[in-house]
Amino acid sequence: MGIWKSEASDCILEKALAGQRISPAEALNLYSSADFLKVMAAAREIRNRKLDPVVVTYTVFRIINYTNICNVNCSFCSYHTSLGSPSGKVLTVEEIVTKMRDAIAIGADQMFLQGGVNPGIPFDYYLSVLHTVKNVFGRHIHIRAFSPSELMEMERLTGMSLRSILRELKSAGLDSVPGAGAEILSDRMRAILSPRKCSVADWVRVMETCHQEQLPGSANIVFGSEETPHEIIDHLRTVRELQDRTGGFLAFIPWIFQRQTDQFKIRSIPAHEYLKMLGICRIFFDNIPHIEASILVLGRGTGSMALHAGADDISSVVIEENVLKSHGLDTEEKARAFISESGFTPARRDLLYRTVC
Numbered sequence: 090m091g092i093w094k095s096e097a098s099d100c101i102l103e104k105a106l107a108g109q110r111i112s113p114a115e116a117l118n119l120y121s122s123a124d125f126l127k128v129m130a131a132a133r134e135i136r137n138r139k140l141d142p143v144v145v146t147y148t149v150f151r152i153i154n155y156t157n158i159c160n161v162n163c164s165f166c167s168y169h170t171s172l173g174s175p176s177g178k179v180l181t182v183e184e185i186v187t188k189m190r191d192a193i194a195i196g197a198d199q200m201f202l203q204g205g206v207n208p209g210i211p212f213d214y215y216l217s218v219l220h221t222v223k224n225v226f227g228r229h230i231h232i233r234a235f236s237p238s239e240l241m242e243m244e245r246l247t248g249m250s251l252r253s254i255l256r257e258l259k260s261a262g263l264d265s266v267p268g269a270g271a272e273i274l275s276d277r278m279r280a281i282l283s284p285r286k287c288s289v290a291d292w293v294r295v296m297e298t299c300h301q302e303q304l305p306g307s308a309n310i311v312f313g314s315e316e317t318p319h320e321i322i323d324h325l326r327t328v329r330e331l332q333d334r335t336g337g338f339l340a341f342i343p344w345i346f347q348r349q350t351d352q353f354k355i356r357s358i359p360a361h362e363y364l365k366m367l368g369i370c371r372i373f374f375d376n377i378p379h380i381e382a383s384i385l386v387l388g389r390g391t392g393s394m395a396l397h398a399g400a401d402d403i404s405s406v407v408i409e410e411n412v413l414k415s416h417g418l419d420t421e422e423k424a425r426a427f428i429s430e431s432g433f434t435p436a437r438r439d440l441l442y443r444t445v446c
C-alpha cells in the first residue's frame with residue numbers, strides 16, 4: 090500500500106511538472122502520502138519556470154490595528170475585547186496619521202489597516218481615514234484594508250450593498266484588500282473556531298465582489314488545529330475556483346495557528362509538514378503568481394527552507410503587529426540579509442508585487 094501511494098504521488102508530481110493542473114484529489118494524495126522532499130523539489134522547479142529563480146521579494150509596510158473592539162470572538166484570538174470594555178480603543182484619524190508618518194520615516198510605503206469588527210464605528214470613519222492618509226501622504230502610499238468580516242459589518246451598519254461600499258472605499262483611497270479571516274474555509278471548522286465569523290459562502294462572495302471592483306488582494310490558509318487533510322485541500326480548491334473566475338489573488342500565503350489562547354485545539358505543525366503544504370500550494374495554484382512564506386510565524390529556519398520549496402516572497406517587513414507575536418524581520422536590512430543568507434537576491438516590491446528597487 091505504501092509503495093503504491095508513493096508511486097501515485099510520483100505520477101502526480103510528474104503531471105504537475107509537465108504543466109498539467111492537478112486535481113484536489115491528487116493534491117490530497119500529495120498531502121497524505123508524498124515524500125516532502127520530492128514535493129519541495131517539484132514546487133521549486135515550477136516556481137523557477139514562472140519567476141526569476143534567484144530573486145526573492147519583500148515589502149515594507151505598517152500594520153495599524155485601528156480598533157481592538159470586535160464582536161466576532163474567534164477562539165484563537167487574544168487581541169480583541171468587547172464593545173464597552175475599558176480596554177477597548179479606536180484610534181483617531183490623527184493617531185493613524187501619526188503612526189503612518191513614523192512608519193514612512195523609517196521606510197514604509199504601505200499601510201495595512203486591520204480591525205476588529207467593531208459595530209460602534211460609523212462608515213464615515215473609514216472614509217475619513219482613507220481620505221486623510223492619501224491627502225497627507227500622497228496617492229502613492231498604498232492602503233490595504235478590511236477583511237470580509239469588517240466589510241460585512243459595514244454592510245450591516247449602513248444597509249448599503251457591498252458593491253456600493255467598496256466603490257466608496259475605493260474612491261476614498263482603498264487600494265487592495267487582505268486575505269484575512271479565511272483561516273480554514275470549512276463551515277465545520279468555522280463553527281468550531283469562530284462561529285460568528287463569515288461563512289465560506291460569504292467569504293467567497295465578498296472576495297469575488299472585491300475583485301470585480303478592481304480591488305486585488307491575497308488569500309491565505311491558517312492550519313494546525315482540528316481540520317482534516319480533506320478540509321485543507323478543499324480550502325485550496327475553493328480559492329483556486331474563485332481565482333479562475335476573477336484573477337484577483339496576487340499571492341497565496343500558508344500560515345499556521347499560533348498559541349494565543351487555550352480555547353481551541355492546536356497541533357504543532359512540524360517543519361516538514363509545513364514545507365510540504367507550501368510546496369503543494371505552489372503546485373496546486375497554477376493560477377496564482379506568488380506564494381509567500383510568512384517568516385512572521387515560521388521563524389528563520391523553516392522560513393529559509395520555504396524559499397527552496399516554491400515560495401518567492403518572504404511576506405513583509407512588518408513595522409507593527411499587535412495580533413500576532415512576531416518572529417520576524419523588523420527592518421529592511423534584516424530582510425535583505427535573510428534573503429541573501431538563504432541563497433537568493435533580495436528585491437523590494439510594492440503591494441501589487443511590482444519590483445521597486
Ligand code: SF4
Nearest residue numbers: 159161162163166205
Ligand atoms: S481574529 Fe479578528 S475577527 Fe477574530 S476576534 Fe480577533 S480581531 Fe476579531
